Amino acid sequence: MMDWRWSRVDELETQEKYREAICYMHQVWQQKPMDLKVFLKLSFLCWYVVAEWGVFAASDLEEKDVEECEELLKSLTAFGHRHFQHHVEFLWLFGYMILLFPDFFGEQEQTGVYMVKRAYEMKPQDPVIQLIHLSGQQTNPYEPKLEQIRKETALVLPERFQGSGDLQRYFKEVLNRI
Secondary structure (H helix, E strand, O other): OOOOOOHHHHHHHHOOOHHHHHHHHHHHHHHOOOOHHHHHHHHHHHHHHHHOHHHOOOOOOOHHHHHHHHHHHHHHHHHHHHHOOOOHHHHHHHHHHHHHOHHHHOOOHHHHHHHHHHHHHHOOOOHHHHHHHHHOOOOOOOOHHHHHHHHHHHHHHHHHOOOOOHHHHHHHHHOOOO
């Protein structure tokens, strides 16, 4: 389980200083490209900015920043496929993001399905991965197994996504609504 806390980045995101957060993480990632946490936090924020651009009216972002995030996200995706394809955290997080918005990645939705499935095969007992995997299938939303996984996931979310960054807040909120 990854510790998603990164105090400087979490603080910048809380203050809606997205440009500064992205620039900082990008610099750190260029120095340590194989640091999975840095890679995933940067990738998530780029995805989040592109997905939520209309909501960020009060932030420090301009349209050109969003376009740069979109290009960076594509580069990060290619890098991730080359270097992190066997890491469960990469598989579930990118799989989830691709499932929701495949066009952002130049990918097909099936790529996201495959990535989440691989993460599930690697860690079948992980309630977060189970929930994302099962909710991505054409499953009855009231199926008892899915209901049980929702309850298990709700219990682990506070510990799993500690901190105040956008990634942590996003998954604590969204996974409680699936």
